[in-house]
Amino acid sequence: xxxxxxxxxxxxxxxxxxxxxxxxxxxxxxxxxxxxxxxxxxxxxxxxxxxxxxxxxxxxxxxxxxxxxxxxxxxxxxxxxxxxxxxxxxxxxxxxxxxxxxxxxxxxxxxxxxxxxxxxxxxxxxxxxxxxxxxxxxxxxxxxxxxxxxxxxxxxxxxxxxxxxxxxxxxx
Amino acid sequence: xxxxxxxxxxxxxxxxxxxxxxxxxxxxxxxxxxxxxxxxxxxxxxxxxxxxxxxxxxxxxxxxxxxxxxxxxxxxxxxxxxxxxxxxxxxxxxxxxxxxxxxxxxxxxxxxxxxxxxxxxxxxxxxxxxxxxxxxxxxxxxxxxxxxxxxxxxxxxxxxxxxxxxxxxxxxxxxxxxxxxxxxxxxxxxxxxxxxxxxxxxxxxxxxxxxxxxxxxxxxxxxxxxxxxxxxxxxxxxxxxxxxxxxxxxxxxxxxxxxxxxxxxxxxxxxxxxxxxxxxxxxxxxxxxx
Numbered sequence: 006x007x008x009x010x011x012x013x014x015x016x017x018x019x020x021x022x023x024x025x026x027x028x029x030x031x032x033x034x035x036x037x038x039x040x041x042x043x044x045x046x047x048x049x050x051x052x053x054x055x056x057x058x059x060x061x062x063x064x065x066x067x068x069x070x071x072x073x074x075x076x077x078x079x080x081x082x083x084x085x086x087x088x089x090x091x092x093x094x095x096x097x098x099x100x101x102x103x104x105x106x107x108x109x110x111x112x113x114x115x116x117x118x119x120x121x122x123x124x125x126x127x128x129x130x131x132x133x134x135x136x137x138x139x140x141x142x143x144x145x146x147x148x149x150x151x152x153x154x155x156x157x158x159x160x161x162x163x164x165x166x167x168x169x170x171x172x173x174x175x176x177x
Numbered sequence: 178x179x180x181x182x183x184x185x186x187x188x189x190x191x192x193x194x195x196x197x198x199x200x201x202x203x204x205x206x207x208x209x210x211x212x213x214x215x216x217x218x219x220x221x222x223x224x225x226x227x228x229x230x231x232x233x234x235x236x237x238x239x240x241x242x243x244x245x246x247x248x249x250x251x252x253x254x255x256x257x258x259x260x261x262x263x264x265x266x267x268x269x270x271x272x273x274x275x276x277x278x279x280x281x282x283x284x285x286x287x288x289x290x291x292x293x294x295x296x297x298x299x300x301x302x303x304x305x306x307x308x309x310x311x312x313x314x315x316x317x318x319x320x321x322x323x324x325x326x327x328x329x330x331x332x333x334x335x336x337x338x339x340x341x342x343x344x345x346x347x348x349x350x351x352x353x354x355x356x357x358x359x360x361x362x363x364x365x366x367x368x369x370x371x372x373x374x375x376x377x378x379x380x381x382x383x384x385x386x387x388x389x390x391x392x393x394x395x396x397x398x399x400x401x402x403x404x405x406x407x408x409x410x411x412x413x414x415x416x417x418x419x420x421x422x423x424x425x426x427x428x429x430x431x432x433x434x435x436x437x438x439x440x441x442x443x444x445x446x447x448x449x450x451x452x453x454x455x456x457x458x459x460x461x462x463x464x465x466x467x
Contacts, residue, residue, distance in 0.1 A: 006193045011182035011226075032185035032228070035219070054178065055216035056283060068256070068285040074215025075286070078185050079208070079230055122282055143367040144280025 009078055017077045021046065022090030030077035037061045039077035040087060048088040048117050052146070059145035062118035063087050069125035088117035091124065100124060103162035104155075111149035119145050123159050131167045135160060180218035184227040194231050194343050195318050201227045203340040208232070209252050212279060212287035213295045237345065238288075240264050247349040248314075251290025255279070255302075258289060268349045270309055270376060273360035274301040280368040293329070294344045296336045298433075299370040299396035301362070303330060306347055307401040308376040308393030314346040315339075323348065330400035353389065356380045357461025359454045362395070363446055365437065371396040372438045373446040377458035379414065383466060387414040392422060392455060397432045397443055404429065414459040416452070423451030 009015045014029035021044060028043035035054075040046045040063070052060030054073045061073040064086040091098050097105065100123055110116040119142070126133070126141045133141075138159050142152060186205075188194040198205055204226035208214055217223045231237060232252050240261055241248040247267045249258065255278050258264055258271070265272035278284055278292065278301050292302040293313060306313075306326040313329045315322050315338055326347075329336050338344060352358075362374035374395035380388040392404040404426035412418050432443035 006189055007185075007187040009185040011184050031182065033180040033182055033218075035179070038179075054219045056212060059280075059282060062282050065286075069282050070286045071212075071215070071282060073219065074211050076185065076211075076228075079187075079211070079232075125285075126281065140276075140367060141281045144282040 015078060017043075017081050019044075019080060019082075020084040022086055028077075032076065032078050034077045036063070036065075036072040036075045036077050036080055036085075040072060040085070043077075046087050046089055050114055050117055052114070052118075057146070058115070059118045059122065060115050062121045062145070064121050064125055067125065067128075069122040086121065086124070088120055091120060099165045100127070100159070100162040103158040103165065107154045107158035107161065109150060109154040109158035115145055115147045115149075119147070119155060123162070127159070127163055127166060131163060133160070133163055178219055178221055181221060181224045183225050185230065186227055187230045187233060189234065191234060191237065191316060191343065191345065194229055194234065195316060195341070197227065197229050198341045198343060199318050201225075201229075205229050205340075207294065207343065209291035209294075210254065210283075210287040211291075212283045213291065213297065231343070232288075242267050242351075245351060246311075247351055249289050249347045249349065251288065251294075251344050251346055253289050255284035255287050255289060255292075256281075259284070267351050268305075268309070269352050269356075270305050270358040270360060270378060271302075271349065273358055274305040274376065277301050277360070277362050277364075277368070277371070277374070283368075289347055290344050293326075293347060294336065294338060296330050296334050296400070297370065298333050298399050298401065299372070299374065300401075301360070301371065301374055301395065302347075304374055304376050304393050304395035304401040305360070306349065308378060308391050308403060309350050310391065310403075311350055312348045313338075313344060314348060315342040316345045317342040321345075327403065333399045353378070353380055355462060355465050356389070357458045357463070357465055359457035359461060361450055361454050361457075363450060370437075373397060373443050373450055375447070375451045375454040377454050379455065379458035379462045381414040381459050381462040381466070385413050385415075386411050387418065387459075390422070390455070390458075392426060392451070394426060394430065394447060394451070397430050397447065399433065402430070414462075416456050419456035419459060420448075420452040422455050423448050426451055 050060040052058035206225040238252040362371035376393040427447040432440040
């Protein structure tokens, strides 16, 4: 059993974007604040801090979750993926490029969270319906775009990412 | 806001968790997925001395499907339940309720047991287990007990769970032969707290008469409730009976009024949504007979 005293800092080990990262946190430190203030990964945004807006969404052990509603110490040993881990060899990945093409962001505050949700979502649903994308997006608040460009970008990215689609194209 | 300072405890076994609950009593709060507790901690609506994280206790998320009933361990995640085909087939009302629980991102971490222990009056999982007449398993150092779900919920965020008790599992009756199920809710946006949620389990006989009905309502009073529908048994199960049942339920309840909806609006929703849900359960029962 692990017991961590209040008020003092404890070691937290995470694999963040495939790199081992070690920091310290009080038991009450949120994962969001640990990522931002301890690991200096400011790509993850803090919005409502009660799980409604989705801005802080990251992937923990492969699943899109709210980082504002979990403690850093709770995630000790976990594998975390943040928006900083999306680019491939320093270039935007297919999902990010689709957001760019479709003007799926304006102020960008919600974008990091939506990209992480969409990354998990597309891994589970490589050929999603428009309704399924909208249902997934119900967990995010965007005050700029009206959501339509975001839906279009995710559907477009799915076409590009899906391996079977490319195979189908090559077949006669 | 940020949580108050607390001790973080991560027991490896149920026995260790129970010892912590005995030590801290009401000053401990149990953490599973944290999708309700996290918000309450951040807003300092709860100020625990200790947070007891039970999510890594091995086996506490187990699903056991027996002949008569299904047992879902407390820390079974909502997304994992949705992905569990045999569980969804054995408890069809839960399968219909779960997609309404929060969002993709919260179902990935939120648990079945946590939702029931939290006891928000508009929550879908408590409504489903109350409608089906399931039960809740509780353990403490004093022993174990099983509480019928219809007696477990007392008031908003209040249950019969004692401070030293751990909710270890939910027990669900398996689908009745020939039963039809339906679930629907109205919320301000998909995944928000339901203003009114309706759940129904119906059995319609081959001659078209109603043999069994459980009609549950969430978001209406301070806890999920089941309407008294005994007088409607034996009648022809059609759209007009469904409307009659919803109207009787709407007249019998004392709905809450809040910033989202007045009591009268909730009554109107029970009429409109309830009649649809009951009629759908009738139709699904007819489909199950074929």
